[in-house]
Amino acid sequence: MTPSRSHKTTPSYTPTQNACKMCTPLGATLVFQGIEGCVPLLHGSQGCSTYMRRYLISHFKEPVDIASSNFTEETAVFGGGANLKLAIENVARQYSPEMIGIATTCLSETIGDDVPLILNSMGNAIDGTALVHVSTPSYTGTHVDGFHGAVAAVVDRFNPAGKKIVYRPKKKKKINLFPGMLSNEDLRHLKDVFADFHVPVTILPDYSERLEGPSWQEYQAIQKGGTPVSAIEKMNVAVHSMELGSVLGLMAEKGTQTAGTILSKRFGIPCTRLPIPIGVKATDRFLDALSQISGRPVPERYKKEKWRLVDAYVDGNKYVSKKRALIYGEEDFVVSMAGFLAEVGIIPVICASGGKSKTFNQALEAILPETLIDQIVIQNDMDFTCMEETAAGMPENLRPQIIIGNSKGYAMARRLKIPLVRVGFPIHDRVGGSRILHIGYKGAQQLFDNIVNTILTARQTESRVGYSYM
Structure with missing residues (x-):
C-alpha cells in the first residue's frame, strides 16, 4: 500500500506591478541636490545612478549629475570599500565640493558594506569636503523615506551632540x-x-x-x-x-x-x-503657527488671498460638489490633498500610496470629516495595477470621476477613461511639473481651478452637442 503524502498549501503571492513609489536613494539624492556645493554619490552599480538621473532630469528639465562607486561582479562578492574610497577621492578632486552626500543602494546594503566605518577611516572629510552618509536600501522604504532619512543625516552630521552653542539670537528669531x-x-x-x-x-x-x-553661458x-x-x-x-x-x-x-x-x-x-498646507484649513494652521512662533501678525495679503479662494470655492461648488476622486502619491501629499478635496466638496473615494508607514490611515482619519471616512478606500503599499482593479471594480455610482496624481498613473487613467490632474512628483509627460504650486491659498486656488476645468473639459468632451457657456 502506498503511503499517503501530505500536501503543503503554498500561499498565493501577488508581485508588485508598476509600484506607486520610487527607489529610496532617489529621495536622498534630491535632498543632496538641495544643499549648496554638494555632489550626490550612490554606493552601488552605475545603473542605479542612471535611473535616478533619468527621473530627476525628466521632471525638473535640468542637468543632474550623480556620481557612482560603480559596482562590478567582483565588487559585489568581495565588498565595495575600495570602490567607495576611490569614488570619493575622484569626486573631491574633480568637483571640489563642500559636501559629498553618499546614499547606499540595495546591492551595497545587501552585501553589508560598513559605510560609516569606511568614512570614519577617512575622517568623515577629504580635502575640506564633508562626507555625509544615509542608509537607503530600497527594499525597506520609498523615495520619501530616503528623502527624510537624508535630511536627518545631514542635520545629525553638522549638529553633533555636545556641540557648543555660542549664541542664540533672540532678536532675529531664526x-x-x-x-x-x-x-x-x-x-x-x-x-x-x-x-x-x-x-x-x-x-x-x-x-x-x-x-x-x-540658462548657462558656460558649463557649471x-x-x-x-x-x-x-x-x-x-x-x-x-x-x-x-x-x-x-x-x-x-x-x-x-x-x-x-x-x-x-x-x-x-x-x-x-x-x-x-x-x-494645501487648502484653506491647512494653510490657516500653518500661518497661525508661524504667527504664534514669530510673534508677528499674519500679513494682510494672505487674508485677501484666503477670501478670494473662499469666493472661488463658492463659485465652483456646483461643478465639484459630491464628485468622486482617486488620489495617489506620497503618503503626506495624499493626506493633505484629501483634506483639500474634502473641504471643496469632492469625495476622495480612493486614497492610495506605495508607502507603508503604518500611520497613513491614522493621518487620513485625523484630517478628514468622520462622515467621509466610511466612504473611502485607503490603500497603502499599493501598486497601480491593484489601484486600477479597485477603481474598475467599484459600482458605477461609487467609481472615481477624476484622478489626481503624478504621471505614473497616466496609463491607468487612460484605460479607465477617467481624466487625470497631474500634481506631485514625478511629472514626465508635461512641462512645468516643478513649477506647480500646491501649497498656500494661492496653490489651492490654482489646484481648484485646474480640477474644476478638468471636470468641465470631460463634460464637454462627453456631451453629444457640446456647449460654450457654463
Missing part, C-alpha cells in the same frame, strides 16, 4: 523649516511667506534654484543654489523648528528620528509639526 518633498514653486512660495513675516528661515533642503536656474560643474552648509551648521541656534507632513509627524511621535527630533533632543529647540 526658524528651521523642513518642508518635505515639495515642488520648486512650493519652496519659493515658502520663502516669500517667511520674508513677508520678516522672519529669517533656514530651509532644508532647498533645490528650487539649483534645479531650476537660468555644480549648479548654483541650495541651502549653505554654513546655515545648516547653525541650525542648533534657531529658536524653533517646523516640519511639514502629517505622516512624518505621527512617525516622529512613535520614535522615528527626524531632523526636528534631533535638534529638539540635543539643543532643546521646540518643533512644530503640521500637515502640508
Whole structure:
C-alpha cells in the first residue's frame, strides 16, 4: 500500500506591478541636490545612478549629475570599500565640493558594506569636503523615506551632540523649516511667506534654484543654489523648528528620528509639526503657527488671498460638489490633498500610496470629516495595477470621476477613461511639473481651478452637442 503524502498549501503571492513609489536613494539624492556645493554619490552599480538621473532630469528639465562607486561582479562578492574610497577621492578632486552626500543602494546594503566605518577611516572629510552618509536600501522604504532619512543625516552630521552653542539670537528669531518633498514653486512660495513675516528661515533642503536656474553661458560643474552648509551648521541656534507632513509627524511621535527630533533632543529647540498646507484649513494652521512662533501678525495679503479662494470655492461648488476622486502619491501629499478635496466638496473615494508607514490611515482619519471616512478606500503599499482593479471594480455610482496624481498613473487613467490632474512628483509627460504650486491659498486656488476645468473639459468632451457657456 502506498503511503499517503501530505500536501503543503503554498500561499498565493501577488508581485508588485508598476509600484506607486520610487527607489529610496532617489529621495536622498534630491535632498543632496538641495544643499549648496554638494555632489550626490550612490554606493552601488552605475545603473542605479542612471535611473535616478533619468527621473530627476525628466521632471525638473535640468542637468543632474550623480556620481557612482560603480559596482562590478567582483565588487559585489568581495565588498565595495575600495570602490567607495576611490569614488570619493575622484569626486573631491574633480568637483571640489563642500559636501559629498553618499546614499547606499540595495546591492551595497545587501552585501553589508560598513559605510560609516569606511568614512570614519577617512575622517568623515577629504580635502575640506564633508562626507555625509544615509542608509537607503530600497527594499525597506520609498523615495520619501530616503528623502527624510537624508535630511536627518545631514542635520545629525553638522549638529553633533555636545556641540557648543555660542549664541542664540533672540532678536532675529531664526526658524528651521523642513518642508518635505515639495515642488520648486512650493519652496519659493515658502520663502516669500517667511520674508513677508520678516522672519529669517533656514530651509532644508532647498533645490528650487539649483534645479531650476537660468540658462548657462558656460558649463557649471555644480549648479548654483541650495541651502549653505554654513546655515545648516547653525541650525542648533534657531529658536524653533517646523516640519511639514502629517505622516512624518505621527512617525516622529512613535520614535522615528527626524531632523526636528534631533535638534529638539540635543539643543532643546521646540518643533512644530503640521500637515502640508494645501487648502484653506491647512494653510490657516500653518500661518497661525508661524504667527504664534514669530510673534508677528499674519500679513494682510494672505487674508485677501484666503477670501478670494473662499469666493472661488463658492463659485465652483456646483461643478465639484459630491464628485468622486482617486488620489495617489506620497503618503503626506495624499493626506493633505484629501483634506483639500474634502473641504471643496469632492469625495476622495480612493486614497492610495506605495508607502507603508503604518500611520497613513491614522493621518487620513485625523484630517478628514468622520462622515467621509466610511466612504473611502485607503490603500497603502499599493501598486497601480491593484489601484486600477479597485477603481474598475467599484459600482458605477461609487467609481472615481477624476484622478489626481503624478504621471505614473497616466496609463491607468487612460484605460479607465477617467481624466487625470497631474500634481506631485514625478511629472514626465508635461512641462512645468516643478513649477506647480500646491501649497498656500494661492496653490489651492490654482489646484481648484485646474480640477474644476478638468471636470468641465470631460463634460464637454462627453456631451453629444457640446456647449460654450457654463
